[in-house]
Amino acid sequence: MIHSLPGGAAARAAEALDRIEASDRPEIWISLRTRADLLEEAAAIDAKVAGGEVLPLAGRLLAVKDNIDVRGLPTTAGAPSYAYTPAADATAVARLRAAGALVVGKTNLDQFATGLVGTRSPYGAVRNAWDATRISGGSSSGSAVAVALGLVDLALGTDTAGSGRVPAALNGIVGVKPSRGLVPVTGVVPACYTLDCVTVFGRDLASARAAAELMSGPDPADPLSRTLPSDGGVPPVPRVAVPTSEHLEGLAPGWSVAFEAVVARLASAGAEIVETDISPLLEASELLYEGAFVAERYAAVGSHLEDHRDLIGTDLDPTVASIVLAGAAPRAVDWARDTALLARLGAEGRSALAGCAALLTPTTTWHPTIAEVAADPVGANARLGRYTNFANLLDMASLAVPAGQVGGLPFGVLLTGAAGSDRTLAALGHLLLSPSVDVFVVGAHLSGQTLNHQLVEAGATLLRRTSTSAAYRLFALETVPPKPGLVRVGGPGTGARIEGELWRVPAAGFGAFVGGVPAPMVIGTVELEEGLSVSGFLVEPYALEGAVDISVHGDWRSYQSEQGL
Numbered sequence: 001m002i003h004s005l006p007g008g009a010a011a012r013a014a015e016a017l018d019r020i021e022a023s024d025r026p027e028i029w030i031s032l033r034t035r036a037d038l039l040e041e042a043a044a045i046d047a048k049v050a051g052g053e054v055l056p057l058a059g060r061l062l063a064v065k066d067n068i069d070v071r072g073l074p075t076t077a078g079a080p081s082y083a084y085t086p087a088a089d090a091t092a093v094a095r096l097r098a099a100g101a102l103v104v105g106k107t108n109l110d111q112f113a114t115g116l117v118g119t120r121s122p123y124g125a126v127r128n129a130w131d132a133t134r135i136s137g138g139s140s141s142g143s144a145v146a147v148a149l150g151l152v153d154l155a156l157g158t159d160t161a162g163s164g165r166v167p168a169a170l171n172g173i174v175g176v177k178p179s180r181g182l183v184p185v186t187g188v189v190p191a192c193y194t195l196d197c198v199t200v201f202g203r204d205l206a207s208a209r210a211a212a213e214l215m216s217g218p219d220p221a222d223p224l225s226r227t228l229p230s231d232g233g234v235p236p237v238p239r240v241a242v243p244t245s246e247h248l249e250g251l252a253p254g255w256s257v258a259f260e261a262v263v264a265r266l267a268s269a270g271a272e273i274v275e276t277d278i279s280p281l282l283e284a285s286e287l288l289y290e291g292a293f294v295a296e297r298y299a300a301v302g303s304h305l306e307d308h309r310d311l312i313g314t315d316l317d318p319t320v321a322s323i324v325l326a327g328a329a330p331r332a333v334d335w336a337r338d339t340a341l342l343a344r345l346g347a348e349g350r351s352a353l354a355g356c357a358a359l360l361t362p363t364t365t366w367h368p369t370i371a372e373v374a375a376d377p378v379g380a381n382a383r384l385g386r387y388t389n390f391a392n393l394l395d396m397a398s399l400a401v402p403a404g405q406v407g408g409l410p411f412g413v414l415l416t417g418a419a420g421s422d423r424t425l426a427a428l429g430h431l432l433l434s435p436s437v438d439v440f441v442v443g444a445h446l447s448g449q450t451l452n453h454q455l456v457e458a459g460a461t462l463l464r465r466t467s468t469s470a471a472y473r474l475f476a477l478e479t480v481p482p483k484p485g486l487v488r489v490g491g492p493g494t495g496a497r498i499e500g501e502l503w504r505v506p507a508a509g510f511g512a513f514v515g516g517v518p519a520p521m522v523i524g525t526v527e528l529e530e531g532l533s534v535s536g537f538l539v540e541p542y543a544l545e546g547a548v549d550i551s552v553h554g555d556w557r558s559y560q561s562e563q564g565l
Contacts, residue, residue, distance in 0.1 A: 241276035
């Protein structure tokens with residue numbers, strides 16, 4: 001749960017409005033609440049907190065994408081001609097406000113939530129938070145940039161093709177796309193009603209996930225809202241799928257190396273990495289815009305475009321209009337065929353990912369300039385959605401997390417899993433954002449042994465008892481106090497399996513822990529019986545002089561027991 005913030009809601013609201021005014025980013029916003037209105041609600045929140053009411057989001061500043069209703073503010077979906085003023089908040093907004101969040105205003109978007117670029121709006125192209133010549137990503141462009149620039153704490157977006165994930169990656173923030181139906185879409189202008197999700201942007205994973213949890217739960221007004229069985233969490237050694245090399249081609253310069261580094265980091269944190277052919281998923285992606293499912297976009301707002309064709313090119317974006325109006329063409333038989341094809345591709349995709357906790361990919365493939373998108377609006381958009389378009393079609397959850405920088409710009413990765421895997425994805429996301437190191441111990445650091453306190457003080461947790469592969473020997477060293485030394489040996493039949501414990505050490509505590517390891521012990525790589533390579537205690541060869549080979553005992557404790565130590 002989110003902790004309380006210093007300062008009251010009223011003070012934070014006033015500061016936010018000052019930051020917004022000073023930011024000189026008018027294209028982020030379509031409408032803002034008046035200072036008097038916002039401060040009045042903030043004061044009411046402060047009074048509730050002072051009276052002892054528990055509000056988990058008290059004083060958190062929230063931006064809302066302008067295809068999501070906020071009571072009293074117009075909803076435009078990025079088209080002035082479409083505007084209406086709702087009498088009630090969208091269910092997602094109402095739940096966050098009930099938890100103490102303060103809605104600051106409504107944010108710009110690719111019109112009718114159609115696009116991944118953030119440039120398809122009569123309110124202006126939303127510039128990237130890091131480089132104003134580059135796109136912000138869309139369609140939830142304003143929401144992502146408002147969070148990235150620190151103007152608000154959290155922001156709501158929507159996601160059909162990747163609109164809650166691509167902008168997160170391009171602006172260096174977290175984007176949570178829940179499983180379909182977990183967050184009701186009541187009060188949301190649909191793009192594709194059966195596929196749409198309300199999403200959350202945050203600068204940290206814990207805050208964004210907390211907001212997603214607070215919004216979740218069925219709503220009688222949304223027949224597609226649902227609950228899902230709670231996922232089982234991350235296993236001790238999670239299997240994570242990554243694309244085979246041919247499906248990682250065409251990434252922006254430096255991104256392949258950056259992705260490899262993320263994969264290596266996840267492996268060092270204890271995950272088993274499995275290269276997987278994701279062809280079925282990528283083929284499914286093509287159906288979102290090139291198949292019959294684009295008819296959903298026409299069903300949502302096609303009549304408005306038909307009635308206002310004279311506004312195309314001014315009020316109505318030409319690229320958006322061409323996509324939506326094309327949705328009138330598919331026939332019922334096309335829908336039936338594409339539904340059957342999607343079912344087959346979904347089954348093949350699930351088979352490819354069987355046994356894996358998640359699929360790890362780059363969030364997108366490149367970060368174009370605004371000029372590059374203007375030169376090829378459809379082609380540029382298609383490249384951005386390679387790893388995102390299939391998720392909602394195939395009823396999957398996704399989480400976008402930042403993964404460093406390449407060339408001074410953010411690089412992000414995406415975790416995608418089965419419907420209901422939201423919390424598992426969050427746990428893996430935490431592993432990426434706050435990586436840990438798994439360490440295999442065989443002697444004085446075992447549970448109950450003299451140096452185990454060093455692991456505990458480093459924040460480590462015991463994962464399980466396990467053994468090395470049959471390639472090691474264990475020696476009793478001539479040290480005070482007595483310690484064993486583990487060494488890898490060469491040649492078949494010369495080694496043995498040595499039992500020990502696998503501990504997970506937070507990265508923040510690993511350096512201090514390793515710094516306290518005395519000679520002749522060293523931290524090296526140990527191969528476990530299941531084939532996993534982890535960090536572990538080994539011994540310098542010089543210390544084996546005079547040492548007794550105790551491998552026959554299988555572990556240090558058995559030797560101690562026999563020797564009466």
